[in-house]
Amino acid sequence: MRTLYILTFLWILVSQNLQTSMCIDTLKPNQNFTDGFTLISSNQRFEFGFFTPGNGSYGSRYLGIWYHNLPLTVVWVANRNNPVRDLNGKVVLLENGVLILYNHSLATIWSTNNLPIKTTFNPVLQLSNSGNLVIRDDGRNNTIFWESFDYPTDTVLPDLKLGWKLDVGLQRLIRSWKSIEDPSDGEYSFSLDPPEAPQLVLRSGSRKLFRWGPFDGTSFSGSNILNVNPLFRSTYVSNSLELYYQYEMLDESVFSRLVVSSLGFLQYFTWRVNISKEWNLLVSFNTDPCDSYGKCGYYGICYSLSSCKCLSGFTPTSPLDWGLFSYSGGCKRKHELECGHGDGFVKYDGLKFPDNPTVWSNYTDHECGTKCLENCSCMAYANVNVYRNGSLCVVWIGDLIDMKNFPNGGEKIYIRMSRSELQSIADAKRKRVTVKVVSIVTVLGSLLLFSGAVWYLSWVTRVKRKDRISMNSKGQRSGSFQYVEDNQDEGFQLPIYDLDTILLACNNFSERNKIGQGGFGSVYKGQFSNGQEIAVKRLLEKSIQGVEELKNELILIAKLQHRNLVKLLGCCIEGEETMLVYEYLPNKSLNNFIYGTLYSPCLILHFSIPYFLCSFK
Numbered sequence: 001m002r003t004l005y006i007l008t009f010l011w012i013l014v015s016q017n018l019q020t021s022m023c024i025d026t027l028k029p030n031q032n033f034t035d036g037f038t039l040i041s042s043n044q045r046f047e048f049g050f051f052t053p054g055n056g057s058y059g060s061r062y063l064g065i066w067y068h069n070l071p072l073t074v075v076w077v078a079n080r081n082n083p084v085r086d087l088n089g090k091v092v093l094l095e096n097g098v099l100i101l102y103n104h105s106l107a108t109i110w111s112t113n114n115l116p117i118k119t120t121f122n123p124v125l126q127l128s129n130s131g132n133l134v135i136r137d138d139g140r141n142n143t144i145f146w147e148s149f150d151y152p153t154d155t156v157l158p159d160l161k162l163g164w165k166l167d168v169g170l171q172r173l174i175r176s177w178k179s180i181e182d183p184s185d186g187e188y189s190f191s192l193d194p195p196e197a198p199q200l201v202l203r204s205g206s207r208k209l210f211r212w213g214p215f216d217g218t219s220f221s222g223s224n225i226l227n228v229n230p231l232f233r234s235t236y237v238s239n240s241l242e243l244y245y246q247y248e249m250l251d252e253s254v255f256s257r258l259v260v261s262s263l264g265f266l267q268y269f270t271w272r273v274n275i276s277k278e279w280n281l282l283v284s285f286n287t288d289p290c291d292s293y294g295k296c297g298y299y300g301i302c303y304s305l306s307s308c309k310c311l312s313g314f315t316p317t318s319p320l321d322w323g324l325f326s327y328s329g330g331c332k333r334k335h336e337l338e339c340g341h342g343d344g345f346v347k348y349d350g351l352k353f354p355d356n357p358t359v360w361s362n363y364t365d366h367e368c369g370t371k372c373l374e375n376c377s378c379m380a381y382a383n384v385n386v387y388r389n390g391s392l393c394v395v396w397i398g399d400l401i402d403m404k405n406f407p408n409g410g411e412k413i414y415i416r417m418s419r420s421e422l423q424s425i426a427d428a429k430r431k432r433v434t435v436k437v438v439s440i441v442t443v444l445g446s447l448l449l450f451s452g453a454v455w456y457l458s459w460v461t462r463v464k465r466k467d468r469i470s471m472n473s474k475g476q477r478s479g480s481f482q483y484v485e486d487n488q489d490e491g492f493q494l495p496i497y498d499l500d501t502i503l504l505a506c507n508n509f510s511e512r513n514k515i516g517q518g519g520f521g522s523v524y525k526g527q528f529s530n531g532q533e534i535a536v537k538r539l540l541e542k543s544i545q546g547v548e549e550l551k552n553e554l555i556l557i558a559k560l561q562h563r564n565l566v567k568l569l570g571c572c573i574e575g576e577e578t579m580l581v582y583e584y585l586p587n588k589s590l591n592n593f594i595y596g597t598l599y600s601p602c603l604i605l606h607f608s609i610p611y612f613l614c615s616f617k
């Protein structure tokens with residue numbers, strides 16, 4: 001009899017154990033379970049049930065998901081702000097598909113927010129192999145009515161979609177625990193927002209601490225989070241229904257989780273199955289001081305070692321503070337914007353995009369700069385592949401903040417500058433370039449190069465520039481030609497005129513408008529609708545060896561622009577046509593320079609840095 005008792009007792013023990021370890025991963029309608037029982041995913045990785053965080057007492061029981069057979073590592077909490085006060089919590093799946101957590105007196109502590117299903121269906125609660133708790137129709141189509149991955153706590157697991165379900169306006173973001181013993185809403189959150197120009201942002205309350213973005217076609221600006229990695233593959237998906245960041249593990253034997261900690265760190269942990277004894281902190285993303293939001297203030301750029309520099313054209317607002325390594329006051333313009341009186345753009349390369357991008361999806365790449373110029377609050381623009389389906393016009397309204405230097409990779413952005421700033425940059429460049437050109441000439445002694453340089457330099461010396469002409473000729477520019485010198489972080493931009501504008505201005509290139517002809521093509525006089533007179537050098541197709549060559553010519557001319565010299569207003573490259581548009585100077589000498597006659601090298605002596613040439617001679 002005694003043996004029977006013992007056997008029965010053992011059997012009960014074993015069956016109790018079986019109940020909890022038999023991999024029950026589902027709960028059927030009207031089934032319920034109490035504290036002590038758990039669901040375990042069929043791959044034995046995750047467990048769903050009641051737990052007490054940290055060393056807390058049983059006075060605070062939470063319903064959640066953790067790794068099965070690992071030191072308690074919670075990845076999701078249902079009732080994070082409303083614990084059950086004793087061990088009598090009860091989980092019930094109702095027939096209508098709603099999951100409810102009751103306390104002992106059957107008060108609802110927490111429930112899923114899916115709408116009760118009216119039609120006949122067969123709901124089932126299942127803890128999936130990815131750690132996602134789902135309520136689905138157990139029928140043929142497995143429709144999911146609710147899933148815990150839609151309501152993450154502080155952890156992004158592989159396959160969880162951080163971001164937006166646009167059709168229902170649901171945002172999935174993670175929020176830290178208050179402390180390691182208290183899973184209630186903490187102060188730090190990490191999210192993908194806003195949907196218009198998605199960035200990944202870490203916040204403390206509503207204050208931004210750290211930011212990656214916006215997405216630029218391959219990664220979030222300033223991050224390498226989507227880079228190829230042997231461990232996991234990241235994806236960013238954007239379509240009319242969804243917008244999310246997600247990662248999947250490439251190695252099944254590694255567990256991983258991205259967590260926003262209660263101290264505000266964004267941390268990525270891994271655990272190698274059967275090998276690890278503790279979680280390995282692979283990376284804590286926001287530890288670079290340069291990632292500290294707005295560290296260098298407005299128009300400041302953060303360099304490694306957390307030093308700040310102003311964008312060129314800007315100067316520290318408070319040099320004293322900057323001297324004391326307090327950079328947050330940022331930088332101010334050396335020359336104020338005139339807005340509408342010929343502001344232009346300077347191109348920067350290798351930056352993390354500033355914060356607060358706005359997408360102007362109704363404009364093409366070419367219109368972007370022009371439209372930005374027309375809006376006085378528009379401080380920068382870029383053509384960005386935000387949605388992975390082609391580049392879009394992205395602009396920054398208001399002052400630019402939170403930029404970081406990325407010597408390898410990083411973004412191209414065009415920043416608004418006043419006309420006088422553009423001029424002084426051009427002047428500085430002219431000096432540098434002349435030195436460069438001349439020293440190349442000196443070293444190589446190449447006659448060919450020399451005559452080329454002479455050509456370029458000579459035309460500019462011949463003609464005095466007329467009064468300043470406003471660049472603000474609305475509607476005439478359809479885009480811009482831009483360049484960046486290698487190893488430079490700034491550049492010019494030369495307007496591109498569309499063919500129709502030029503044809504209109506020059507009476508369809510009528511003979512009456514022709515003012516000269518040469519081996520390269522013809523020169524026409526014309527007038528824009530705003531009254532500005534122009535001279536158009538229309539290049540013969542055969543005289544252009546290639547786009548590269550033309551670009552070089554444009555670059556050189558642009559670099560050489562000076563207020564006392566004739567001005568290249570822009571160019572037009574459309575189909576077979578290639579044209580350079582200069583401002584028109586009534587005096588005859590214009591013809592000479594436009595014809596590109598070679599002048600004697602002596603003329604160069606009049607140029608600003610004749611010294612090297614003289615020594616060459």
Ligand SMILES: *[C@@H]1O[C@H](CO)[C@@H](O)[C@H](O)[C@H]1NC(C)=O
Binds near residue numbers: 031
């Ligand atoms: C839980 O299940 C038991 C047995 O299946 C049942 O008697 C009880 O009413 C259920 N409790 C709730 C709250 O549904």
Ligand SMILES: *[C@@H]1O[C@H](CO)[C@@H](O)[C@H](O)[C@H]1NC(C)=O
Binds near residue numbers: 054055180
């Ligand atoms: C729990 O208590 C142990 C020993 O008292 C301590 O070492 C550990 O850090 C505590 N854990 C937490 C999360 O407080």
Ligand SMILES: *[C@@H]1O[C@H](CO)[C@@H](O)[C@H](O)[C@H]1NC(C)=O
Binds near residue numbers: 085086103105106107
């Ligand atoms: C259950 O929750 C309700 C509402 O929060 C509370 O008034 C009641 O005391 C709780 N019962 C138990 C047994 O904890």
Ligand SMILES: *[C@@H]1O[C@H](CO)[C@@H](O)[C@H](O)[C@H]1NC(C)=O
Binds near residue numbers: 137
């Ligand atoms: C799946 O089944 C539900 C309930 O029967 C139904 O409402 C839904 O339209 C079905 N979905 C698909 C994709 O067939």
Ligand SMILES: *[C@@H]1O[C@H](CO)[C@@H](O)[C@H](O)[C@H]1NC(C)=O
Binds near residue numbers: 240
């Ligand atoms: C790209 O996708 C976005 C959102 O899905 C859409 O608004 C935009 O018009 C698309 N752009 C192009 C060029 O197809």
Ligand SMILES: *[C@@H]1O[C@H](CO)[C@@H](O)[C@H](O)[C@H]1NC(C)=O
Binds near residue numbers: 252274
């Ligand atoms: C871990 O060890 C268990 C038991 O030895 C084994 O069944 C399992 O395949 C191992 N898992 C991996 C990923 O090596």
Ligand SMILES: *[C@@H]1O[C@H](CO)[C@@H](O)[C@H](O)[C@H]1NC(C)=O
Binds near residue numbers: 361362363
């Ligand atoms: C294009 O979009 C911008 C910003 O949304 C708006 O200000 C502008 O009026 C729009 N332009 C046109 C032509 O629709």
Ligand SMILES: *[C@@H]1O[C@H](CO)[C@@H](O)[C@H](O)[C@H]1NC(C)=O
Binds near residue numbers: 375377397
């Ligand atoms: C500039 O563009 C922004 C964003 O589209 C808009 O809110 C603002 O009203 C515009 N300002 C002007 C002067 O057009």
